[in-house]
Amino acid sequence: MKHCLLPLLFSCLCLITKAQPGKIYLNPKSPATESQSRFVDSVRFITLELPEGAVISNWDNMTLTKKYLAVIQYSSKQLLLYTHDGRFVKKISYKKLGDDFYPVYDKKTEQLRFYGSNKNYTLTPRDAIKIELNFNNPRNRKYYKKYLVDLEDPNFEIKKSTPTEYDVNNIYYLNDDYYHRSRATASKLYKDSVGYELKIYKNNKLVKQYFPYNQTKEPRFLYDESYVAASESPDPKTMFITRAYCDTIYKITGDSVFPAYQVVMPLENALPSSYFTQPFKNKAEWDNFRQNNNWMFRQVYRFVETPGYFFFSAAFLYNYGLYIYDKKKQIAYQTSKIKADSTTFFINIIPGSNIDYQNGFFYKLIAPEVIRESYKPVAGKTAPAAIEAIVNKKSNAAILAVFNMKN
């Protein structure tokens, strides 16, 4: 009998061990500092051709698609489309669509989607929920507009499309044939009190739902909407997902969700239990709490895993941080504390927001003003001609730094 029990016990222990998510120890205000070359394995600078009259600044954003790189300029409401090797393809202005519109990449359809409310109408959050609950009514279809740019079509024209229930319900493509609804909010307008933070759809049918909450009076979401964020994982069949007020990073494969990592933070960054049980009296009280507890944890958003590091962003109640976590040393570094060194001519390629990840490589958009501010010559080393030209103000092009992390 003893011989039978031991292997059984061992198997159970193994299962428990396997079920335990890996720990990520995060000090949000970590003073740890390192030089950039400590993380970066190899870096390649690609010059982005600049169309006439355009300037790429540090405030512009960047999205990588399968074939292209889109530089989104929110202030001038246009996007500059480049191939991955920096060749300029087209400037697409979306100014005419209205203030509410900006492009979002849909990898399933290879389209840029502009979806927003019709500028002829003003919608309150209550209106949005009412419309969402009754979108089948044709009268409600006029409140939103949708435009698409087909990235497979060389004309890249903005074409009008019809908003669907997927658009109005924030249902986004996840993986394979799966879609997910990511929004969690609380309102008395919902007839059913049980809602789910994550709903998985396949072939237009709800197949699974996770993380139930009271969608009429959940204290967390009474004054604040939240979204489940999805990021690609090293396994193409699996995605990472994170949710608000939860320190666990989940993996989702097909429609199955399981915990992958847990972010462990000092006690001062943890929300009190009353935050989840006692609703605030009003929005002002909730806002006070946020401002007075600005470093309390809210959500991990983007989460990238490389063999040696995690690269992720974390939102706190009134702060935001971008981190690199050294798996071996178990140390989190604020990316702002990572210092550029001579390998990149002292140009910072890690900190900041314009960074994307695809197929094992990070792509960082660097505006010319940033290069001019940080560049320093290195003795015995010649900087790429494009960088020299920017530094000497002979060129105003932006640079795309493509790099991978050390293992």
Next chain:
Amino acid sequence: MRPIIFAIFLLLTGTISYSQTGKLTGLVTDSASNTPLESATVTIFRKDSGMVTYKLTDKNGNYLLENLPTTDSLLLDISYVGYRAHRQTLRITHSKTDTVNAALAIGFDEKDNVTVNAVIPVKMEGDTLVINPAAFKMKPDAVAEELLTQVPGVVVWSDGSITVNGRSVKNLLVDGKQFMGSSDPKIATQNLPKTAIDKIQLYQEYDRSKIGQQKTAQDSVLTMNIKLKEESKKGYFGKITGGYGTDHRYEANISYQIYDKRRSLGIGGGINNINKNIENLQELFQNNTYRTYNPNLDYVGQFGSNGLNRNHSIGAVYTQDFNKVLNSRQNNRITLNYNKSGTDAYITNQNLQNRTTADNPQFIKDESVQNDWRSKHVFGADYSKTSSYSDNLHINGNVEFNQNRGNTKRFTEVSDTSGQLQSTNDINTISRGRSDAERLSFSYSKSDWQEPLKNINISLNGGNNNSISERDVVSRFNSFTDAGNDTTYNRHYKNDNNGINLSGDINYNGFKRLLLGRYNFFGIDLGLSQRFSYNKQTNRAYVSDFDSIAGQLVINNRLTNSNTRELLEYAPQLYINKSFFKWSERMNRSISFSTQLIDDLKSERNHSSIAERNLNRSFQFFRYQGDIRYSYSQSNKSRLYGGLSYEKNFDYPSIDQLYTITDDINAYSIRYGNPDLKNRTNHTLSINANFNTENQKSLYSINGGLYGNYRKTIDPISDSVINDKESGKRFYYSINADKSSNANLNYNFNIARKLGKSSLQLRYNGYQNYSVLPNYIDGLYTNSRNNSISNNLNLQFSLRALLVLNIGESFQTNRSKQTAAGLSSFKNTGNTTKFGATLNLPKSITLSSTFNITNNTGLNKTMHLWNAFATYRFMKQQAEFKFSAMDILKQYQNISNDVNFDGTTTRITNGLQQYFLLTFSYYPRKFGKKELKQKATEHVW
């Protein structure tokens, strides 16, 4: 004047350039990785622990400190959170750049056996600029204002106002609340000691007074929040002063404030006979603060005031906060105040006037002696409740009781150009009266984009007033050209007035949502406003003349009257607004256009004992107004606001202008009405612009403003003045002229330059007013063109906290020109040069002085006013002796000049003369239970 300014400028520049300085540069790195450390704090201290300067390292770990003294040995401190500090003594080489590099190691400071908390003087926390007082080593009694003068980008202007990176601090809070019920910064910044302050936060906040109104870029106001240390959230401070001087001059003041987390009480009052205005309690608190380095040299006996006045006041203000939260969004506060004030005035006047007339110019000499006694009690209550940025409830009520009595003896004589007397009027008046007024106002605003149907502003006001007054007037008019014109009156007046008014405004900003639902209407905002008011005023005048034969008062049936006027007004109003915005990472720009269409409906009923005044009238005026507002802001560079507005409105003549009850007791001002007066139409064009720099790196702070308006009136009510050639009597008849106009322009420009811990400030302001008013003088049509210009310039140099020098110049010009031939035009110019100096000597002795030189074309000689003060603080800086020497040269005369369409008038009034005053002041001060000392974490070497 110019050579003096130039000489002072040279002196200042010489002082600045003489001091020898050097530079220090270096690189701060992490010792392990050799990577540069950004935002490490590099601080230089003197041997006496005083901070010389500090800098944060740039993103490459580099720093550069300039203007370092080369004469002393200095201490360098380089610190970074979580690292061991680098400290060394050094001496800076003159006209050379020294280099100190530091490689800091992670860990604990073994010497202190604690982690070194680098005290960063100034840092950004999100969108809030945080000033850490502990990083500034100053004298123990330094107040918050003195600390602010040391912070880069902050300018404390000579009037106590504060700008940060060029933007004016509009709101000052202590622990998120108004301090002592006031938003004026001076009470907090000039009283709270630096040692009681945990940190000072500066951030943008929505101006809650604009809730419910159309949002503009100007609604974002810069707020300064002083966070007190936990142990200092309870305390008291104040000033108790008593002084006596030559010529029996005396003054005594009390200003005492006590506060804790939720309550505050301020008690203030005083008594003086030096013409010092102490009626307003808040002004009393603001002018009796603790600061020493730049005392308010203008809060002294006022030599320019009319007469000799004995002022007294006593009052208190109590504030109770009902909530505990330390933010400015949630308020639940009541403020109660009571103030009793009064004046006993003795005024002698001599007015000399040249009158504008076509063919019989007259010279008028008017002399009067006046004794006045006034007493006022004011009780007020104010309740304010806000629960977020989107709502505001405010209830305010106050009750006022006034009493007065006085007697005036006035003698006027009119003579012709040859000096021949035409007539005299001798008037003796004894008066007494009392009045009371009660006012209550309620306002509620809600503005929430998530619930647009609930966006409403309601404002209701009610008031009641009563007054009873009696006057005995004996008037003897003697004509030296026609004795038949002589009159003598001994008249008794009794007036009994009551008034009630009710008004309300309801602005419904949810109108668009109600009317159009979710439809956006091309982004055009619509608002509906309703205004109503009811006003009832009853005036009863009982006039009787003394019959010397019968020896009794006989009712004067012509002047005795009673009138009741009821006015009902209703004005619906439609508001239309459209705004355009453009922004980028470097700038944002907005322009908005708005129009208001107003239907003004008025109904007036007059019930009078005088038959023709029983007039009932109704009016309907369709009015409109519009404005354009523009704002342009360049990130970290500058900000510009501008506006242009136009308004058309109407006025109708009052019953007193139509059917004036003519009383000829003052023979030189006899007025007649005109039942044919027409309504007036006003067209008003206004312009305003504000500019300020916002460059955090610049040593200069610049701001300026321009405000102007032009009003054109069609059918204005004017006068036809008849000067009786024989008697000098003057008769005024109300008439309609064809049109009149008035233009005025106010402007100001301020620039400040930091010179290390010293500063230079130049302030300029001025105004121009030009008006054209048609009228008739002795039947002659003339346009009276009046132009007045005033320009004031003030330069202040502060050498650290040691010396404050002021020099100022003000110019005034008044012109009055008549277009009709034969009528005289007048011009009067004047200028005043002002000097001021404050020298803070060691041992807590302060010497200060002001010197004013006044010239005026109406004065025979230049007038000088020299005042000097010496103060000495002792008993741990809580007691003070002050010696004031006022009008040392004994040359001051209270003379003023005025020019208007009547002519030019020179007024000579009695007032203060030279006196010397010795005052003793005690400053009770305690902030928390323990005496506040500099903490060990401050860099004391």
